[in-house]
Amino acid sequence: MPDVRYLFPDGKKSALTFSYDDGRDFDRRLVERFNHYGFKGTFNLNTSSLDKPGRLTVAELPTLFAGHEVAVHAYHHPFLERIARSQLVGELLQDRQNLEAIFHRPVTGLAYPYGTYDPEVLAALRGMGFTYARTAGDETGNFRFPQDWLVWRPTCHHKRALEYVDGFLNERWMLTVLYIWGHSYEFDHDNNWELVDQLGERLSNQPQVWYATNGELQHYLDSIHRLVFTVAMDAIYNPTDCTIWLKVDNERVLTIAPGQTLRLED
Ligand SMILES: [Zn+2]
Structure with a gap:
């Protein structure tokens, strides 16, 4: 029976992802640096504050976040466990609907x-x-991904991210994830924008790293879980829309396309 393990797209061993909250105008500077270094981020927006002073504008969002991901951060940014249960639908889905109306795709x-x-x-x-x-x-x-995608704990806040760079780049296991989160205004508040460039210099252009948004990462890892094996493990069906990269018996690297059935015998 073959030993089948997995790689990220293009045969990469590990993934780097970022998540930034609140849609403050400092996101513009952060996105510019991310684009410079080839980093992908997910930007979580509470849409009630858009177009207000110090915040991003609705009009700029599609261009600003092209190549990145936007995600929900609840319409008014409440503590979700401290509001009436009947408020959850409005807080979450109004925000989601607003973002979907701006980006014309599911969020x-x-x-x-x-x-x-x-x-x-x-x-x-x-x-x-x-x-x-x-x-x-x-x-x-x-550098693990979560057991429950609705409880996705990041690796670290950006303040401590440099401490994890060596461990991440030297990690020997496949499918490892360095997940960094924060708020772009914190770089201004803490007067440490140089941290973004320090991370850029250490983490960009790494051949073994997939630069992915939160959503791309979740979708790919979920697709691996959905592969269908025969009992003998001599064939795999890929029912997903992702091309999945795999490593067989720790030597052969193969791909399995969406809808493909791959036979594994020698
Ligand atoms: Zn927030």
């Missing part, structure tokens, strides 16, 4: 305002078709 990711939630909030999210949700304040310090 199914979320970052919890203040990073907090409770079991009822999780149940509501599942019912509304959210595919992932990011927490905050409970960073993992490791």
